Amino acid sequence: MDYNRAREVFEKYLDGYDRCDGKVKLKITHTYGVVAQSTALAKRMGLGEEDAQLARMIALLHDIGRFEQLKRFDSFLPETMDHAAYGAELLFEDGMIRKFLPEDTWDGIIRTAIEKHSDYVLEGVEDPRTLLHARLIRDADKLDNCRVKLEDPLETFAGGTAEEIGAQKISPKVKADVLAGKCIRSSDRVTLMDFWVSYVAYFYDLNFRESLDIVEEQDYVRRIVGRIPYSDQETEHAMEEIERALTAYVQTHGRN
Numbered sequence: 001m002d003y004n005r006a007r008e009v010f011e012k013y014l015d016g017y018d019r020c021d022g023k024v025k026l027k028i029t030h031t032y033g034v035v036a037q038s039t040a041l042a043k044r045m046g047l048g049e050e051d052a053q054l055a056r057m058i059a060l061l062h063d064i065g066r067f068e069q070l071k072r073f074d075s076f077l078p079e080t081m082d083h084a085a086y087g088a089e090l091l092f093e094d095g096m097i098r099k100f101l102p103e104d105t106w107d108g109i110i111r112t113a114i115e116k117h118s119d120y121v122l123e124g125v126e127d128p129r130t131l132l133h134a135r136l137i138r139d140a141d142k143l144d145n146c147r148v149k150l151e152d153p154l155e156t157f158a159g160g161t162a163e164e165i166g167a168q169k170i171s172p173k174v175k176a177d178v179l180a181g182k183c184i185r186s187s188d189r190v191t192l193m194d195f196w197v198s199y200v201a202y203f204y205d206l207n208f209r210e211s212l213d214i215v216e217e218q219d220y221v222r223r224i225v226g227r228i229p230y231s232d233q234e235t236e237h238a239m240e241e242i243e244r245a246l247t248a249y250v251q252t253h254g255r256n
Helices: 005-013 022-047 050-063 064-073 083-090 107-117 127-152 162-166 171-177 192-205 209-217 219-226 235-253
Strands: none
Touching: 005 050, 005 064, 005 083, 005 192, 022 050, 022 064, 022 127, 022 209, 050 107, 050 127, 064 083, 107 127, 127 171, 127 192, 127 219, 162 192, 171 192, 171 235, 192 219, 192 235, 209 219, 209 235, 219 235
16 A cells, blocks of 8 residues: 555646635645544554555545535535545546555445545444544544634635624524534534534544544644634623533543
């Protein structure tokens, strides 16, 4: 398994897209960020060399469907395309995977991990090794998305400025779900604040204590919540409550 060779192929693939476009640049940076997070998680978890390399390969390819989604729709919204399913189809139905990885030894694991990395709930994976990698890519994806939420232009991924987002309210169902320890379904997001809440609620879906350790070490809950100035008083109070609930979850979940 040659990650460096696969990366060269990936870079050639990207030449078919506008690298100067803000959303394309965001996804390129995100891809390599997920590779870095996968590498860090594999090390923290003490995975063997083959699984560590497999995690890097899955991370490199996990969002390959995003670039076509942007070309067709100029959008990341799930209603425009199931980018995970499309990415798996592109790689395995069209045979593109052989450009990245000549061997077919790990095809089943890679395909399942990519197909399911953005599902609302990870279900239907029984093989232990496949489940390990399906969980790992989901965690690495969310961990790099913390960087995205802190560093990248809000207009690019959140649909408005910080001031515009913080002036809106949180829908009642979204607030109830996050305070009940649930992630937010895409179909339930109505306001810009609903989207913002969904970006912290995904901490409830982290699979490994090692992932939560990174969130705690980097103070991601407080920093992401604090990026927005909440001018709506009701929203401000709700976000204070949400921050307390998520902080408690991150600090205690999975600890004996």
